Amino acid sequence: MITHPKTEELAKAVAGWIDEIRPGLDPRNAFLARVAVNILGVIQRELTQGPAAEARALDGMAGVLGHPGEFAALNAELCERIRAGEFTVETPGLLAVLTTMAKDQVAIDQPNYKPEGTPPPGP
């Protein structure tokens, strides 16, 4: 994609503008404006972190399924095999792959989210 500006920079610029006008909004619209800024954050992170995350997911899914493929096809096959009961929590490597995929996705969607198992914050 072209630079000057990159797509993520366009999103960042809009988010910055919304943040500027947010203090003047009524409470409901201020809340929705904050949601809008969060959405633009997701877009920026998906553009910058998404490709590496997808590559890791492809690697992981191909390893568990035993063959390479496109993301949508591998993901669908994974779902089918879990649904059929062929894959369970005991399946070697499955939880590790799913954990990587979940961590990568939540890092895009909500980087500040603290999932189960996160230790308490330091003093």
Added chain:
Amino acid sequence: MTIDVREQLPKLARRLAGEGASVAAAQRLSGGASMEMWSFSIEGPNGREDLILRHRAAPFDPETARSVTLATEAALIVACGKNGAIVPPVRHVCDDADGLGEAYVMVAVPGETLGRKIVSDARFDAVRGDLARQCGAALVPIHATPPPPELNLRFSDAEGELNRYWESYVASGAQRPILELAFQYLRQRIPPPAPPILLHGDFRNGNIMFHPDQGVAAVLDWELAHVGDPAEDMGWICTNSWRFGRPDRPVGGFGDYADLLAGYEAAGGKPIELSRVRFWQMLGSLRWGVMCLGMYLSWSSGLTNSVERPMIGRRVSETEADLVLLLEEGL
């Protein structure tokens, strides 16, 4: 038809506080994805009253379709309140004359509902350590209230909930391997049936008014009330999506399992095993994941146009991050 709440409030003020009463302040509160909440005050002949209006804005969506009507919600609050539950006093249930559609009015209870503040704000430091116990105790009178037969509350146990959310998941068309694995795992571990009792149905940090000195001040948001397994209400408040950044404190981000269970038992509740709570906690993460898909669908299908709904769709991944850890740990 869209109802202009602000326009209707003066009439409501006169109905509640007599001719000459006026609305002193009215403000729509933020938050509440499926329901509008308005804070307003009435100045009348007998002084000032601070009130909250709860009003359904959207006539139907997949989320509210599972909920009870607001009139039922108000009737439940009254019934549970009579039985000793900590509830907001219901001031008025709206009818056609109010022009507010489906709505009721309750007395404003001072305190805080924002989960993050309860978890991390210094104002709650003193009381925080007691909140899990209080929450356990607060559930007992709710669970002990006989479900009013005329309200026809739905019954749903663990198997029923799994089936219902499975149907929603499949209908959504989404393909999420972690959710599929969680369904499979939980189906194989359904706890033995418990005698069905009245459940709040949405008992979590965020739906409870906490006062910085006293703790639990009012249990709010009764729209998902139903009849089922008592551990459901306990598991939901332990679901990590409602711990607001403190997963190390499993009850609402403020307390420990042992205090929740002990508070329930000390207040006269029938003892509940932790593994049963953990089952419902995990089902809670799965439920929230499927609900988030539903929120996205209510936007993508054109039912609602709020910017909030599609963003909630991106909260599915938080439940996946929690579910993989729970699947790893086991119940």
